Amino acid sequence: MEIRKIIEQAIGKAIKTLDVSSLGKVGVEHPADELMGDYSSNVALKTGVKAKVIKEKLEKDKDLMKVVEKVEIAGPGFINFWLKKEWLVAEMLKVVKQNKDYGKGSWGKDKRMVIDYSAPNIAKQFSVGHLRSTIIGQAIYNLHKFSGWKCVGDNHLGDWGTQFGMIVAAVEKWDLDLSKMSVNEIEEIYVKYNKLVKEDEKYLKKAQEAFARLEKGEPKAKKVWQTAIKMSLKDFDKVYDLLGVKIDEAYGESFYQDEMEKVIKEMKKKKVAVKGEGGALIVELDGLPPAMLVKSDGSSTYFTRDMATVKWRRENPNMASDLYIYEVGAEQSLHFKQVFAAAEKTGWGKKEDFVHVAHGLVLGTDGKKMSTRKGTTESMEELLKKMINKAAEINETSARQVGVGATIFNDLKHSPQTSYKFDWEKALSMEGDSGPYVQYSAVRALSVLKKSMPRTGGKDLKLDMASLSEGELEVLRKLYRFGEVVERATRELSPNLLCEYLLDLSRSFNGFYGNNQVIGGENEDFRLGLTAAVAQILKTGLGLLNIEVPEKM
Ligand code: ARG
DSSP: OOHHHHHHHHHHHHHHHHTOOOOOOOOEEOOSSGGGOSEEEOHHHHHOOOHHHHHHHHHTOHHHHHHEEEEEEETTTEEEEEEOHHHHHHHHHHHHHHGGGTTOOOTTTTOEEEEEOOOOBTTSOOOHHHHHHHHHHHHHHHHHHHTTOEEEEEOOOBOOSTHHHHHHHHHHHHTOOGGGOOHHHHHHHHHHHHHHHHHOHHHHHHHHHHHHHHHHTOHHHHHHHHHHHHHHHHHHHHHHHHHTOOOSBOOTGGGGHHHHHHHHHHHHHTTOEEEOGGGOEEEEETTEEEEEEEOTTSOBOHHHHHHHHHHHHHHSTTTOOSEEEEEEEGGGHHHHHHHHHHHHHHTSOOGGGEEEEEEOOEEOTTSSBOOTTTTSSOOHHHHHHHHHHHHHTTOSTTHHHHHHHHHHHHHHTSOTTSOEEOOHHHHHOSSSSSHHHHHHHHHHHHHHHHHHTTOOOOTTOOOOGGGOOHHHHHHHHHHTTHHHHHHHHHHTTOHHHHHHHHHHHHHHHHHHHHHSOOTTSTTHHHHHHHHHHHHHHHHHHHHHTTOOOOSOO
């Protein structure tokens, strides 16, 4: 049984025998101060029973005392627990034995989720917002999988909408060949055409007419659109390749063209979609502005396509899930509130089945929104390449892993909802709270193990517990928390919790490493085991964040 459960159960049993009636929620936490033990509970505070009485009960609990060294009263109402060193060492050996499986959860067994992430727009640059969505989305995906969930990632590409009429019209007007153009250039002609539209009605008409042809599947228009997609995906793939991201599916908005009709029909029939101004169809929602399902000119919207996506996913056996996560910028919060509420109103699931992980902005060093448009930065590919080049100044061979790892970690260490300033120097710093710092700790641990081969430490460890140093204990007392942290980061959709933990473990490990000789030192077997356990957890943890551990740094 999980160590936390053992403690929780013991507390539960103790309370039961005391026959206390009114109880608030009894918490079991890791105290912030390590001198207060490994776990702490507010049980006495919540029950009003004297801490001394509860402590005595707990001390008589045989199951508990097998793993706990001492139970202490701490301040008014709190009880602290110190785990046995034997237990901590046994857990370390478990890490070494279970290897990459250590920390895996099973609470997600039989659960399924779909995560909608990345989702760049065709014929537009891969923005920094899409980079964030990709990085956070991938971490959330990995975390769920590690907890036993069956996951499907879906790249909901922005590949449909009236703007494609403009691109078709622009190609026809200037006789362009998109297959020779980069996304950047395609975006430029779109912007250029857009200017014309603002100057002269007739260009708008032409674009609308081109989109109508596209919707009807006219080969010429369709070809232009397909080429725009092909060229864009080619560019996007450069970013995905650098990040090491591969998304399971990429249906994209255009996939739902034929589904929208059915959606509108069903929503009308259920009286969820009602007549709005000028013949539009709208959805009225409690406490929210109405959502536009069909515009007065008869065209569908981003909202229509998202409604179709909701319906299609839940009716498709490969996609139907317990949870649908959308990793999209916070500026779309209202949109997703409307989608989720409208889905519930139509009878396509409960609001709680849907979550919008709304990420904040990435800011430039000037504190303003970083944007490719305004020229604050080049493309996302160039941004990653810059990070790689900077990393190469330190070490050529690991440059990609370190440069990219730094970018990912720098993003994930902030909670998704916060905005942060992008500071490449900090991101790459080997000393600070950075990805390279954690990577370096892992590399260091692994290199010790390589040197010690084949003495991997562990098996019949004979160890005098009294000989353990402070530094060794500090590391031991962090190892076992990995599984708990992973579960929390997953449930709370907060990869930043895992980042914090990995930094903390790295710091403790480096402290231990600086003060203790591992190979040829005292308790060599134990120290090798400890080093192996740290190496494994750092590797697994970074892997969950989609960060690689280089061979050398
Ligand atoms: N392509 C959209 C954008 O860049 C994001 C799509 C998010 N997913 C969704 N199902 N709406 O704004």
